[in-house]
Amino acid sequence: MIKVAVTGGIGSGKTTVCKIFEKQFGIPVYYADTRAKYLMNHSRPLKKQIKSLLGNEAYYRNGRLNRKHVASIVFSNKELLEKLNKLVHPAIYQDADQWFAEQSQSSIPYAIKESALLYESKGDKYVDKVIVVHCADEERIKRVMKRDGSTKKEVVNRMNKQLAQEIKIKMADYLIDNFERSLVEEQINKIHQKLISLERK
Ligand code: ATP
Numbered sequence: 001m002i003k004v005a006v007t008g009g010i011g012s013g014k015t016t017v018c019k020i021f022e023k024q025f026g027i028p029v030y031y032a033d034t035r036a037k038y039l040m041n042h043s044r045p046l047k048k049q050i051k052s053l054l055g056n057e058a059y060y061r062n063g064r065l066n067r068k069h070v071a072s073i074v075f076s077n078k079e080l081l082e083k084l085n086k087l088v089h090p091a092i093y094q095d096a097d098q099w100f101a102e103q104s105q106s107s108i109p110y111a112i113k114e115s116a117l118l119y120e121s122k123g124d125k126y127v128d129k130v131i132v133v134h135c136a137d138e139e140r141i142k143r144v145m146k147r148d149g150s151t152k153k154e155v156v157n158r159m160n161k162q163l164a165q166e167i168k169i170k171m172a173d174y175l176i177d178n179f180e181r182s183l184v185e186e187q188i189n190k191i192h193q194k195l196i197s198l199e200r201k
Helices: 014-025 032-042 044-054 067-075 078-103 137-148 152-160 165-171 181-200
Strands: 002-007 029-031 110-114 129-134 174-177
Touching: 002 014, 002 181, 014 029, 014 110, 014 129, 014 181, 029 032, 029 078, 032 044, 032 078, 032 110, 044 067, 044 078, 067 078, 078 110, 110 181, 129 165, 129 181, 137 152, 174 181
Parallel strands: 002 110, 002 129, 029 110, 129 174
Antiparallel strands: none
């Protein structure tokens, strides 16, 4: 079974693309951001490490992560953010690895990990193929503003924290240009066929 990652900048359409792989071809998808949130709330060893880095105030009494508090600390402190990432990213690699191993028990040709910060977190080392979803910056900004009700400044700030699209595009194995929804399915279909043929070799 081939391990595939889908990545791309904020609002490029990663989730939209992954949903099509799931629906159209029954390919299982691991959503790294959702899973990271889950692990930060439920993984005992990770919670312990986060508390020793950021203090007990990082969690509410009911055991849930105090996201606002954590964001406020790490937003203004790059070093702490890096340290937090060094705790969370390995936990995700390990969890995704286990998930890929479970998926390989069935007869599917490939499984997908959706990860926004794949290259930034050097997660590309742990997969066989990378699909980069991309779209013009102005369009991404418009889509995220509409989806999240964020301001342009907020979206641009988040964009600026990510690796530039052009760099991701150069590193990708496959590209999906997500400007027109109607053309996306065709591109996904082609990539699906290529992945299936690779698996057969
Ligand atoms: P994030 O990095 O913020 O998680 P993402 O890369 O997963 O974003 P999506 O959530 O899939 O991006 O897409 C962003 C928004 O743009 C969503 O509201 C989605 O419905 C919309 N969208 C995605 N693709 C298209 C398209 N081709 N045409 C119009 N709208 C689109």
